[in-house]
Amino acid sequence: MAFMTVPLALLGLLEREPSYGYDLKRDYDAYFGRDKPLQFGQVYATLSRLTRDGKVAPGEIEPGGGPDRKLYAITDGGKHEFETWLRQPIDPAPHLQTDLFVKVVFALMLGRSAERYLDVQRAAHLRRMRELTALKRKGDLVDTLLADHGLFHLEADLRWIDMTAARLPALAEVVSS
Amino acid sequence: MSGTNALAVVVPSRCLLEARDVFYDFGETPALRGASLSVAEGEILAVMGPSGSGKSTLLYALAGILAPKHGEVDFDGQRLDTMREEQRSRLRRERFGFVFQFGQLVPELTAEENVALPLLLGGTRREEALRVARTWFERLELEGLERQRAGEMSGGQAQRVALARGLVAHPKVLFADEPTGSLDSLTGELVMELLVTTAREEGTTVVLVTHEPRVAAYADREVIVRDGRAVTSAPVAG
Numbered sequence: 001m002a003f004m005t006v007p008l009a010l011l012g013l014l015e016r017e018p019s020y021g022y023d024l025k026r027d028y029d030a031y032f033g034r035d036k037p038l039q040f041g042q043v044y045a046t047l048s049r050l051t052r053d054g055k056v057a058p059g060e061i062e063p064g065g066g067p068d069r070k071l072y073a074i075t076d077g078g079k080h081e082f083e084t085w086l087r088q089p090i091d092p093a094p095h096l097q098t099d100l101f102v103k104v105v106f107a108l109m110l111g112r113s114a115e116r117y118l119d120v121q122r123a124a125h126l127r128r129m130r131e132l133t134a135l136k137r138k139g140d141l142v143d144t145l146l147a148d149h150g151l152f153h154l155e156a157d158l159r160w161i162d163m164t165a166a167r168l169p170a171l172a173e174v175v176s177s
Numbered sequence: 178m179s180g181t182n183a184l185a186v187v188v189p190s191r192c193l194l195e196a197r198d199v200f201y202d203f204g205e206t207p208a209l210r211g212a213s214l215s216v217a218e219g220e221i222l223a224v225m226g227p228s229g230s231g232k233s234t235l236l237y238a239l240a241g242i243l244a245p246k247h248g249e250v251d252f253d254g255q256r257l258d259t260m261r262e263e264q265r266s267r268l269r270r271e272r273f274g275f276v277f278q279f280g281q282l283v284p285e286l287t288a289e290e291n292v293a294l295p296l297l298l299g300g301t302r303r304e305e306a307l308r309v310a311r312t313w314f315e316r317l318e319l320e321g322l323e324r325q326r327a328g329e330m331s332g333g334q335a336q337r338v339a340l341a342r343g344l345v346a347h348p349k350v351l352f353a354d355e356p357t358g359s360l361d362s363l364t365g366e367l368v369m370e371l372l373v374t375t376a377r378e379e380g381t382t383v384v385l386v387t388h389e390p391r392v393a394a395y396a397d398r399e400v401i402v403r404d405g406r407a408v409t410s411a412p413v414a415g
Contacts, residue, residue: 119408122401129394137370151391158390162227 004085006038007046011055011074011082018059018073021047034146047072055081100157104164108175118165125154125161192251193218193382194350196407199238199248199258201231208234209245210405216350221373221383223393226402233354235402236386240273240352241265253349270298274343274351274381276372278358281339284328288319288338291327295346313341317371333364340372344379351376354386362391369395 006028013019013027021043029037050056055078059071074082100121107114129151136147164171194216201209208231216222216239226232237243238250241257244265250257252272257265274295275281282291289310296306314320317337327335336356343351356372357365373395376383385396393399400407 119401123399126390126393126399129390130396133391133394137373151394155390166227 004032006042007050007055008082008085010043010046010050011078012086014056014072014074015079015082018071020069020071024072031142034143050078053077100160100164104168104171105175108168108172114168114172115165118161118168122158122161125158129154190217190219192216193220193253194239194384195249195251196235196239196245197249197251199235199245199250200405201234201238201243201245207405209238209248211248212238212402212405212407213248214400214407216382216384219380219382220398221376221385221396223396223399224384224386224402224407225388225390225393225399228388230402231405232386232388232402234405235407236352236354236384239384240275240350241269270295271346272349274346274348276336276339276343276351276353276356278355282327282335282342284326286327287324288327288330288334289314289323291338292341292345294342299346310341310345313345316375317341318367331364332360333368336360336364336368337371340368340375344375344381347379348381350382350384352384352386355388356385357387357389357392365389365392 009028009032010024013024019027021040024047025038025040025043028043047056047058051058051072055075057073057075059073062069062071103117103121104114106112107117132147132150132154136144136151139147192215195214197213199209199212200207210231212231212235214222214224214235224232224235234243238245239252241250241252241260245258248258252268255268257268260268269275282288283294286294289307292310292313293301293303293306296309297303301309311323314323317340319334319337319341322330322334322338325334327338330338336359340356343353351372353372357368360368369392372383372385375381383396385392387393402408
């Protein structure tokens with residue numbers, strides 16, 4: 001249960017205050033759905049499952065009708081599940097095997113230019129970093145924090161790319177032996 | 178001996194500054210070995226590469242600080258490499274601005290006097306030079322620091338004063354060599370944000386030497402210098 005799921009996100013938003021489905025979607029999209037906004041159908045299907053599992057309690061349908069007029073509240077069971085998730089550290093992904101590494105090894109093994117591959121990869125990473133920097137420059141603080149996370153990870157990859165480029169002759173000997 | 182690049186350098190508009198097959202050495206140590214690159218007018222170009230790759234030497238050659246041992250450098254239709262030193266010196270003063278990593282401000286002078294220096298060197302009267310210098314303090318979020326001695330400012334403040342000094346005479350090209358190299362991430366980000374914003378407003382072309390990808394990401398494109406050659410360049414549109 002390391003990664004945040006949509007049910008967990010909705011539980012977290014509901015712990016703040018009882019909410020309508022529309023408000024949950026709006027807040028989810030603002031903070032967590034920049035790349036992939038929630039569909040209304042998914043919001044109500046998730047709330048329905050959380051209700052069935054006793055994590056959420058729906059209120060009465062208010063006058064005006066429609067599913068959006070139902071106020072949802074988190075239950076003690078829901079609070080417990082969310083609290084348990086929030087306390088757990090996520091896995092510091094070790095990324096011991098990456099596509100970058102696999103491509104470098106195959107390039108060396110098969111006599112292709114690993115350096116050329118690394119140059120192309122570096123250019124692709126830097127291009128993505130420019131996009132994220134542009135997003136950060138025109139966005140708000142949430143955009144900045146999300147873009148920073150991407151930028152630091154891409155930078156880590158780039159450091160690996162540069163170190164690997166410097167170690168290619170030694171790695172070529174290992175691969176060909 | 179050919180210094181032709183492995184990849185063609187794609188530029189988005191009129192070429193303002195160009196190095197062709199440039200060689201330079203420090204005694205026995207070769208620094209540039211056939212470096213070629215073009216910088217378009219209004220472009221912000223990042224020059225990246227590992228330590229000792231020759232990226233700063235390439236910047237100095239482009240800025241007319243070093244005369245290449247071989248090869249050509251053109252700026253706005255003029256050959257820099259064959260120009261006499263006093264001509265290059267005037268060109269540097271009038272058309273180029275500079276921001277370096279450290280030690281570029283005169284510590285005994287106030288911030289506004291430091292910013293005014295390029296104007297004073299260009300013959301502007303002191304009062305006028307200081308008046309123009311002061312207009313830069315708000316743009317670079319330095320209000321209130323006009324009379325502060327440069328030696329008493331934080332690293333981030335000093336770099337912003339240096340940036341104001343680099344741009345105060347409206348140079349055609351701003352050369353920035355590791356401008357955030359001595360700053361923490363957040364301060365470096367502010368300096369880069371202001372550098373890019375003001376350069377765009379002024380229409381100034383920027384050649385930015387950095388080894389930090391997050392700094393290079395503020396540029397329109399990057400060139401990688403390796404073993405004294407500009408080996409890679411990605412076009413703006415990718």
